[in-house]
Each structure stands twice: as structure tokens, then as C-alpha cells.
């Protein structure tokens with residue numbers, strides 16, 4: 001007998017500090033388990049495909065206090081729809097996108113909250129800022145008045161040991177500290193989004209305060 005969505009969420013909540021925000025990642029997950037997660041107290045939902053997310057948002061309109069998080073790679077031509085429909089964007093992975101989002105936010109009178117997706121270890125399969133590239137972009141990112149940059153997000157390459165995973169999360173946390181110490185007035189680094197089903201406890205050990213959990217709540221996906 002496997003646990004229900006609600007039981008899984010209760011169990012995870014007992015494991016993590018209250019200060020850690022749990023985002024239920026619901027890509028490929030149907031409306032019914034999403035409603036179960038909501039009933040279990042989840043108010044943050046993350047999706048990586050725009051069209052799939054819009055369909056579900058439409059079906060969940062009655063749940064008015066959800067915060068929607070976009071976690072997937074963003075093509076520039078989808079940027080407008082994304083800031084119109086999401087409260088948080090975890091996947092700001094390049095300067096041209098950040099610049100575009102800030103401009104669109106101004107035009108649309110929106111204040112989207114954003115995280116900068118950092119590639120803390122080399123990974124040909126992942127998007128994200130390389131560290132030196134991010135450091136040299138800070139000056140410009142700090143100029144943005146509309147896009148609210150609130151912290152960092154990272155996804156680690158597959159196949160790391162626990163030690164390597166912890167170390168990579170700690171590196172990300174250190175990077176956030178280094179950026180914070182530069183005292184840029186428009187760049188807050190208080191949100192650290194790291195940790196998925198396989199590694200969220202290590203992420204929390206490295207002081208993540210946002211975790212993104214899919215499979216451990218909803219079961220396996222079709223790839």
C-alpha cells in the first residue's frame with residue numbers, strides 16, 4: 001500500500017525546517033493529485049512547460065491563493081506569457097532573457113520575482129549562468145527596476161555522490177553570500193532554490209530555503 005499524496009507531503013514537512021518553502025513540481029501531474037497537494041497545504045506549484053501550465057491554471061482557477069513558479073527553460077518569444085502567468089521564475093539563465101523580462105515587466109506593469117539559474121558544475125545538458133559570466137553581469141542586473149531578482153537556483157548534473165552533491169550546493173550558497181556582500185541595492189539573494197526529490201535533504205544541509213519536489217510526492221513520470 002503506497003502512501004497518498006497527502007501522507008507523503010506530511011512526511012516531508014516533518015523532515016524539513018518550517019522556514020523552507022516546498023514547491024510541488026507538477027509537470028505531467030494531473031489535476032486530481034494537484035488538488036490533493038493543495039488540500040495538504042501546498043500553495044506553491046512549479047511547472048516547466050507553458051502550455052501545460054496554462055491549461056492546469058485554468059482548471060484550478062478556484063484555488064486563488066496559489067503561487068505559480070516557472071522552472072523550465074524560457075524561449076524569448078514565450079517570455080511575455082510567462083511573466084503574465086507566473087509569480088516566480090526560477091530559470092533566468094542568461095542576460096538577454098533577464099533584460100527582456102525586465103522590459104516586458106515594465107510594459108505589462110508587472111513585478112515578476114526571479115531567480116538566477118546558476119550552473120555551478122559543468123553540465124552540457126543544462127542551461128544556466130557560468131559563475132564568472134554571472135559575476136560580470138551583476139552590474140547590469142542591479143539596474144533592473146521591474147524584474148525583482150531574489151536569489152539563485154541550481155540543478156546539479158546527474159550521477160554525483162552525496163559528498164559531491166553537498167559540496168556543489170555549498171558552493172552555490174557561498175556564491176549567494178559573495179553576491180550579497182557586494183551590497184547591490186536591487187539584487188536580493190535571500191532565496192536559494194536547490195534540491196529535488198533525490199537530494200533535498202543535502203540541499204537543506206547547505207541552507208537551501210526553497211526545494212522543488214516532484215517524484216517523491218507524485219510518483220514517477222514518463223521520463
Ligand SMILES: *Cc1c(COP(=O)(O)O)cnc(C)c1O
Nearest residue numbers: 025071196197212213214215216
Ligand atoms: C522536474 C524538476 C524538478 C523536480 O524533480 P523531481 O526529481 O521530480 O523531484 C525540480 N526542478 C526542476 C528544474 C525540474 O525540472
